[in-house]
Amino acid sequence: MKILNSIPKNDGFFMPAEFEKHYGCIIIWPERPDSWQYGAVMARKAFAKVAEAIARSEKVTVIASDLSYDTAREALPDYIRVVEMSSDDSWARDYAPTFLKNKNGEIRGVDWYFNAWGGLVDGLYFPWDKDNKMARKICDLYDIDVYDIKDFVLEGGSIHVDGEGTVITTEACLLSEGRNPKMTKKDIEEKLKNSLGAEKVIWLKRGIYNDETNEHVDNICAFTAPGEVVLAWCDDKSDPQYEMSKECFDILSKETDAKGRKFKIHKIPQPKPVFMTDDECGGLINFNGEPTRTPGERLAASYVNFYISNGAVIMPGFNDKNDETAKKIIQDIFKDREVIQIYARDILIGGGNIHCITQQIPIFG
Ligand code: KQY
Numbered sequence: 001m002k003i004l005n006s007i008p009k010n011d012g013f014f015m016p017a018e019f020e021k022h023y024g025c026i027i028i029w030p031e032r033p034d035s036w037q038y039g040a041v042m043a044r045k046a047f048a049k050v051a052e053a054i055a056r057s058e059k060v061t062v063i064a065s066d067l068s069y070d071t072a073r074e075a076l077p078d079y080i081r082v083v084e085m086s087s088d089d090s091w092a093r094d095y096a097p098t099f100l101k102n103k104n105g106e107i108r109g110v111d112w113y114f115n116a117w118g119g120l121v122d123g124l125y126f127p128w129d130k131d132n133k134m135a136r137k138i139c140d141l142y143d144i145d146v147y148d149i150k151d152f153v154l155e156g157g158s159i160h161v162d163g164e165g166t167v168i169t170t171e172a173c174l175l176s177e178g179r180n181p182k183m184t185k186k187d188i189e190e191k192l193k194n195s196l197g198a199e200k201v202i203w204l205k206r207g208i209y210n211d212e213t214n215e216h217v218d219n220i221c222a223f224t225a226p227g228e229v230v231l232a233w234c235d236d237k238s239d240p241q242y243e244m245s246k247e248c249f250d251i252l253s254k255e256t257d258a259k260g261r262k263f264k265i266h267k268i269p270q271p272k273p274v275f276m277t278d279d280e281c282g283g284l285i286n287f288n289g290e291p292t293r294t295p296g297e298r299l300a301a302s303y304v305n306f307y308i309s310n311g312a313v314i315m316p317g318f319n320d321k322n323d324e325t326a327k328k329i330i331q332d333i334f335k336d337r338e339v340i341q342i343y344a345r346d347i348l349i350g351g352g353n354i355h356c357i358t359q360q361i362p363i364f365g
Pocket residue numbers: 035091093094124157212213216350351352353356
C-alpha cells in the first residue's frame with residue numbers, strides 16, 4: 001500500500017456512485033457501551049441482519065475488536081469474513097476509506113481526518129484516534145493505495161455522489177465550527193471536487209431534525225440514478241422537519257447536476273417521530289457521567305438511510321405505518337433490485353442507520 005499526496009482529480013480518480021457495481025462492503029461490529037444499549041445485544045442482531053442481506057450479492061467483511069471478535073464470528077455466517085481491528089465505534093460510512101476509481105478500473109482509498117463529528121467543539125466522543133486510523137489500515141488490508149487527506153475533516157456520511165461529477169452535501173454539517181473552521185465555503189467546495197474527482201457541489205442547507213452528526217446528507221437525500229434523488233419528506237407543518245425538507249426540495253428543484261440535468265425528486269415520507277425510552281437509556285453505560293441519550297429525546301429516523309448493494313436495497317423499518325409506503329417507493333425506483341427492509345431501531349439508537357454502518361468498495365481490477 002502506498003500513501004499518496006497528490007490530488008485524486010489530477011490523477012484521474014473519482015468516487016463512483018453507490019448504485020454502480022461493488023466488489024464488497026465493510027461493516028464494523030458494535031460494542032461501545034455508551035452507543036449500544038444492553039451490551040449491544042440487539043444492535044448486533046440488527047447489524048448481522050444487514051450484513052447477511054448485503055452478503056447475498058457482494059462480499060462482506062465485518063471488522064471487530066479483539067474483545068468482540070468471537071461474538072462476531074459466532075453471530076455471522078461463514079461466508080462473511082470477520083477481521084480483527086480496533087476502533088472507537090461502528091460507523092464504517094464515516095471512517096472506513098472513501099473509495100475512488102479511474103477509467104482503467106483501478107481503485108484507491110481516501111483517508112480523511114475524522115474527529116467524531118465535531119472534535120472538541122461538538123464532537124460526540126473523545127478520543128477518536130482508533131477510528132481516525134482505520135481508513136489507512138483498511139487500505140492496507142485490501143492492498144489499496146491511499147490518498148492522505150488528513151488536512152481535511154470529513155465523514156463519508158456527509159457526502160453523496162452521482163459518479164458523474166456531482167456531489168451533494170449539507171451546509172449544516174460541512175460548514176460547522178467543529179470541522180474545518182479555517183476554510184471558506186469555496187475552499188471546502190474545491191477540496192471536495194479535487195478529492196472526489198467531481199465538477200459540481202450542491203449545497204443543501206439542513207438534514208434531518210436532531211441529527212447529531214450536524215445533519216449528514218445521507219439521512220435526508222440520496223442519489224438513486226444520475227439526475228435522480230430521494231428526499232426525506234414531511235407533510236406536517238408543525239414538525240420542524242417540514243421546513244428542513246421543504247428547503248432541500250426548493251434547492252434541488254432549482255438546481256441542475258454537473259451534466260446540466262434537472263433533478264427528478266422522489267419524496268419519501270418520514271416515519272412518525274421516534275423517541276428514546278427510559279428503558280433504552282437505562283441500557284447505555286455513560287462515560288464520565290455524561291449521558292449520550294436522554295429519555296424522550298427525538299432520534300433522527302429516516303428511510304433515506306439505506307444501502308444499495310449489487311442485488312438489493314437494504315432499508316430501515318421502524319414498525320411505523322409508513323414502512324410499507326416507503327418500501328414501495330424504493331421498490332418502484334429500484335425495479336431490478338430486491339428491497340429488504342430491516343427493523344432498525346436498535347441501529348438508530350446509536351445515532352445513525354443502515355447507510356451509516358456500511359461502506360461500499362467499488363468493483364476493481
Ligand atoms: O453517521 C452517523 N450517522 C453516525 C453517527 C454516530 C453518532 C455517535 N453516537
